[in-house]
Amino acid sequence: MLLSKNEGQNRNLMNLGDTITAIATPLGVGGVGVIRVSGPDARAMASRFLSPSTRFKPNTIRHVRLSSPFSGEPLDDGCVAFFKAPRSYTGEDVIEFHLHGSVHILKRVTQELVRLGCRMAAPGEFTRRAFVNGKLDLTKAESVIDMIHTSSDRGHAVALNHLNGGLYRRMAGIRTQLMEILEHVEGSLDFPDEIEPINRDDTMRRLSEIDRMLEHTQNQKDFGKWITSGIKCVIVGRPNAGKSSLMNRLAGEDRAIVSSIPGTTRDFITVHTELGGVRFEFIDTAGIRETDDPVELLGVKRVRSLIRQADLVVWVVDHSTAVRSEDTDILKLLRLRNGVICLNKSDKKQRCDITAINPHDRWPVCRISCRSGDGIDAFKAFLHDRFIRQLDAVDLDLMCNIRQQSCVGIVRDHLQSICRDMRVAPNDDCFAFDLRQAILHLGEITGDTFNEAVLDGIFSRFCVGK
Ligand SMILES: Nc1nc2c(ncn2[C@@H]2O[C@H](COP(=O)(O)OP(=O)(O)OP(=O)(O)O)[C@@H](O)[C@H]2O)c(=O)[nH]1
Numbered sequence: 463m464l465l466s467k468n469e470g471q472n473r474n475l476m477n478l479g480d481t482i483t484a485i486a487t488p489l490g491v492g493g494v495g496v497i498r499v500s501g502p503d504a505r506a507m508a509s510r511f512l513s514p515s516t517r518f519k520p521n522t523i524r525h526v527r528l529s530s531p532f533s534g535e536p537l538d539d540g541c542v543a544f545f546k547a548p549r550s551y552t553g554e555d556v557i558e559f560h561l562h563g564s565v566h567i568l569k570r571v572t573q574e575l576v577r578l579g580c581r582m583a584a585p586g587e588f589t590r591r592a593f594v595n596g597k598l599d600l601t602k603a604e605s606v607i608d609m610i611h612t613s614s615d616r617g618h619a620v621a622l623n624h625l626n627g628g629l630y631r632r633m634a635g636i637r638t639q640l641m642e643i644l645e646h647v648e649g650s651l652d653f654p655d656e657i658e659p660i661n662r663d664d665t666m667r668r669l670s671e672i673d674r675m676l677e678h679t680q681n682q683k684d685f686g687k688w689i690t691s692g693i694k695c696v697i698v699g700r701p702n703a704g705k706s707s708l709m710n711r712l713a714g715e716d717r718a719i720v721s722s723i724p725g726t727t728r729d730f731i732t733v734h735t736e737l738g739g740v741r742f743e744f745i746d747t748a749g750i751r752e753t754d755d756p757v758e759l760l761g762v763k764r765v766r767s768l769i770r771q772a773d774l775v776v777w778v779v780d781h782s783t784a785v786r787s788e789d790t791d792i793l794k795l796l797r798l799r800n801g802v803i804c805l806n807k808s809d810k811k812q813r814c815d816i817t818a819i820n821p822h823d824r825w826p827v828c829r830i831s832c833r834s835g836d837g838i839d840a841f842k843a844f845l846h847d848r849f850i851r852q853l854d855a856v857d858l859d860l861m862c863n864i865r866q867q868s869c870v871g872i873v874r875d876h877l878q879s880i881c882r883d884m885r886v887a888p889n890d891d892c893f894a895f896d897l898r899q900a901i902l903h904l905g906e907i908t909g910d911t912f913n914e915a916v917l918d919g920i921f922s923r924f925c926v927g928k
């Protein structure tokens with residue numbers, strides 16, 4: 463069921479009005495460990511750990527000694543911060559204990575908070591409360607998790623942009639325009655004597671413009687995947703071509719075993735590295751050849767599935783040996799894929815007739831030597847041109863995740879349906895339905911309308927304590 467945000471707020475306030483707690487820092491030994499408490503009883507519960515004379519001043523942090531509310535025994539020496547509702551992350555009273563980063567102390571204090579009546583927070587529950595209490599829209603809430611998980615400069619830039627409201631402003635702007643049109647359509651239907659029917663040509667122009675912006679959003683789909691999940695490059699080739707050597711060069715360290723024995727790599731090995739602010743995932747695989755060895759065969763089978771998931775196939779070819787049937791078999795396997803040939807061992811005499819495996823120069827070719835390092839920078843420059851340059855032109859505001867993309871697709875279907883009807887429909891009432899649907903699904907992106915199941919899906923991706 464789709465709820466408007468106000469309905470959702472009431473509903474959630476009824477269900478979630480209790481006080482929650484969680485350890486907000488990773489469990490392990492660290493300099494500082496933070497426990498968060500949020501809800502109406504946060505302050506009263508926190509005060510049970512402190513001396514009776516302790517006063518909480520809003521938005522201040524102070525040095526305190528904590529002792530058990532039950533046994534009175536000393537627990538720790540740390541700091542307590544108080545954020546008074548509504549000027550806090552969740553919009554409720556929030557207490558943060560900054561204690562020594564010991565798992566034992568953090569667990570002990572949390573257990574005692576639970577004994578006092580606090581509930582352990584579910585994953586993402588602090589941010590969910592922030593959303594429900596109007597502190598964040600849904601695009602911002604989703605960007606919080608991207609901020610935490612980002613592992614590249616570009617991923618960070620997108621998450622920060624959305625956290626600053628880039629996506630929200632664009633989607634909310636479109637939603638407002640559609641609401642204006644809907645208001646006009648409904649007004650002219652209800653009061654035909656007072657309000658003129660909408661100007662269909664003008665409206666179609668406006669809707670087409672919106673549709674073009676949303677189409678642009680959809681066209682950026684791959685870019686979003688590249689930025690958030692990284693670019694998956696699968697390194698394939700026949701045994702001994704130098705796949706593992708190339709991966710080690712790209713990783714800048716000896717991750718995979720290199721040897722002159724064909725069939726050295728059996729399973730695949732993955733390394734992550736950042737180029738131009740983008741995360742690349744290079745996957746070294748077993749050499750592809752006919753084999754009776756069951757383990758090697760399993761490795762080769764895995765290569766086929768990895769090839770299907772790849773953003774780029776890097777085909778390593780040994781330039782110092784003549785083309786073999788194994789190479790032409792690989793050519794058949796890669797026929798429809800997007801890739802690059804790395805002609806390796808360029809430090810040796812050339813014996814490979816590249817035209818036999820690269821008909822019509824379909825794949826770009828980089829000449830490299832993993833032994834001397836020649837051509838590796840040129841190969842990185844190729845990756846830059848092929849991927850990173852495209853990302854430079856990306857509109858960060860319109861970078862959507864999979865959930866948001868699916869809403870965009872539905873909104874576009876409704877906009878196109880309105881434009882079709884506008885050309886032929888005798889009455890305006892048929893536009894109202896599609897307009898309402900488009901507004902509803904834009905609201906699912908911004909969080910102005912939402913579905914409990916969608917919220918569960920979004921916030922379950924969070925860690926506990928956020
Ligand atoms: N001369 C020369 N030898 C190279 C070069 N790159 C790799 N080799 C050698 O080629 C052999 C095979 O290298 P690997 O990187 O293990 O090849 P691979 O494709 O991973 O082989 P498998 O794991 O068996 O499929 C090793 O002896 C490497 O030292 C190069 O650029 N020049």
Ligand SMILES: [Mg+2]
Pocket residue numbers: 705706707718719720726727746747
């Ligand atoms: Mg190998």
